Every structure is written in structure tokens, then in C-alpha cells.
Amino acid sequence: MATTSTAPVRALGYVRVSTDEQHASGAGLSAQRAAIQAEAARRGWDLVEVVGEDAGASSATLERTGLTSALEVLDRGDADVLVVAKLDRLSRSVAQGALIMDRAKRKGWQLVALDFGLDTTTPAGEMVANVILSTSQYERRLIGQRTREALAVKRSQGVRLGRPQVLPDAVVARIVGEHRGGRSMSAIARGLDMDRVPTARGGARWYQSSVSKVLRSQAASHIAE
Template sequence: MTTPTADSSPSRRRRRSRVEAPAGTVVAYLRVSTTEQAVSGLGLEAQRATITAYSARKGLTVVDEYVDEGISAKSLRGRPGAQAALAAVRSSRAAGLLVAKMDRLSRSVVDGAGLMEGAGREGWALHFADLDIDTSTPAGEMAANIIISGSQYERRLISQRTKDALAAKGARGERLGAVPSLPIEVTRRIVTERAAGRTFQAIADGLMADGVPTARGGVKWYPATIKAVIGSDNAGEIRDELGLEI
């Protein structure tokens, strides 16, 4: 019985059968984190400029570009652009993945470490243009891990500070979130109609029939909403002004 050699092992055969991507080729990944940035394009052109400059300096060729708009870097899940970029390097359409800034790709230690481990195992490179880091080198991998850890710490610290601030406001009895604003003329209409004897439902139906939006811009009025408006400070001021009894 012949003993398999190291070269004939399954893992060795898999590495040999993998098609090598053209040297010096990369796919670019760009991300903007908010809907406003996605609509306006803020940030995308700056990322492209950084990627172009880095590619020229390093002699790299960008063969494709993938973009996620209005999506957070908290996790790789739910980011079709990132998944497509990873599929491109894993299928050897390019030799590396290039991002303008590390936090465009990941701010998670778990995701970042997993990506770098996968890149080394699968034979493709991760390039972070802003830091001039190529994670195919030991020094680059170590630097990237340190920076990702710091980025995750910053994100979690901001989140905790926000939670603490909201908890403090709640403890003081302050309202959390923006206060809806209803035009004074709509409040006046509700107050006068109620003073005239109309039911909450009838007032709500009339507002919907006339296409009057709610304080949050909605189209549906409910009796409970009318009741809340009647009990508001603005409604009280209008009642006093008009000398109405409700």
C-alpha cells in the first residue's frame, strides 16, 4: 500500500488546483454609511481618488469596483457589495481587495481578523490605501489587527456613551427623541371642531378626507391621536385664546 506524500494530500491538491489571479490586479470596494451620503455621493469620490493614487503608486490595476451605499460597517452581513468583492478575489478574478480606508471594509475585530486569515489561507491580499498596509506581509497583518481593534473600541465607546446619555435623560423625565410638530392651524381646527361637539372619530375622518398630514407626516389619523392633541399644551392655549370649553 502506497503512503500518500505531502504533495498528494487533499489540502495540497486544492492549493495547486486554484487558478492564480493576474499579478497586480485588485478589485476596489467603496462604502458610505448613511442614507444622506448614499443620496448625495459624499465620500465616494474621495475614496476613488485615494484608491486611484494608491494603485498608481503600487503599480496595481483595478479590474472592478463594488459599492455599498447607506450601510454600516458593523458587520459584513447584509452588504451585497462587500460580498461580491470577496467573491471576486476568492474566485481569482483579482489578486487582491483594495479599500481606501480600513473602516470602509470592517470595524469589527471578528470580521477583520476573519478576513485577514481568509486572505492568507486563500492566497489573496488585502490593501488599505490610507494606511499603506498590505496584509499579505506579517507586519501589515499585525498593524491591521491593532487598528481594527481600536476602531471597534471607538464604535462601542460611542454606543455606550449614547446609551448612558439617553438613560440619564429618561431618569430626569425628559422626552427621548424629536418632538413631533403639528401646525398650529391644524391644532386650532381640531380644538374648534371638538368644541362644536364632533367626536374624535369624526374629526379624524375629516382630516383624512382633506389630506391633512399628521405631525409625523402620515396620512392616517386615529381617535386616540385627536384625543392626545386636545390634551396638549398648544390646544389648551388655543382654548384659552378663543374662550372655548371642551
């Protein structure tokens, strides 16, 4: 987002509640909208829309209808900044939040979480984002290192670990690459189905859950390194 542009910044708000009851009563949603609207007005931003209301959807997954729609709008360049009242409306998981921040950086849009000091439109807020991203990367590497060490101990004890990998490396690399590129797991599954790529068990149909298992697999972790 160029700072020299005279056009108003186009903001897109996202709201979410964690239960159907909250969604039905409106509790929380009106407060989130009010906070987003007030911030946009304070900064002179053009609030394009407030989307979301993913009632009952877990914040631990990015596979939410409202969030998916919002991210697609931002990726297309139809909005410049995603604004949330609270960071946990996006995700309570550091890893998932880091994925969104990394996507914003790659796609060229900004992210503002009003309660967390996260504001990639400012130098201070961008520093907060970098700290979160660095922490997430460190945690992933630390977990990977501990996993490898534990597996090495088991192997030294003669323990046979899991089933042999039956998916070709090229398929695993494709799934990892497309996920890194911002494609949802359901979209990756549809693409594999269209290309008639067999599943790990030789099946003809891919599901979001099967793509998720590949992304969590040891083979995927080696490719991601």
C-alpha cells in the same frame, strides 16, 4: 500572490458610505475611489474594478451586497488584492475585520487599507495584520474565559441557565465549520433548508438571524475552541 510573476497585480477596490444621504450626494465615494485609483497607479497595479457603495449598510456586519460580491471575486482568483481607502469601510469591528483578514490568508489574496498601514503585500503591513488577528483572538478567548467563570459562579449558586440545547452537535458543528470556511449566514441557511435540517424549535425554515444565533451560542463557542 507570487512575487516572481511578471503579470500585473490585479487590484479590486471597495468603497462604502454609512448613510443613504452620503450615497445620494456622492460625498465620500469619490474621495475613496480617487485614493484607490491613485494607489493602484502608483504601484503599477491593474485596477480591475471598484465595487461596493453599500449605502446605509452597517460596517458591523459582513452581510453586504457589494462586499459579498467583492469577496467572491477575490476567492475565485479573479483579483489579487482588495484595496480600501479606510479600514472602517470594511468594518469598524475588530472581530469582523479579523474574519476578512483570515479569509484573505486562507484564500490566497491580499488586503490593503490605505489609512491604517495594513498591507499584506509587504512584510511590515503583514505584521500589522498579524497583530490585529492576534489581538482579536486574545479578546475572543478572554471574553470566553470570563463568560465561563461567570456561568460557573451562577451554577454554584444553583441558578438554572437558559434553555437546554435542542440542536444536535453535528448541526452546530456544520454551521460553525461552514462559517469558518467563508460561507455567508444566508448561504448557510439556504443549505440547511435544502437538506431539510430542522431548526432549534423544530421549524422547517432557516433564516440568517437563526444561523447568527447559533454562531453566538454557548454550544458554538465550545466547538470553536
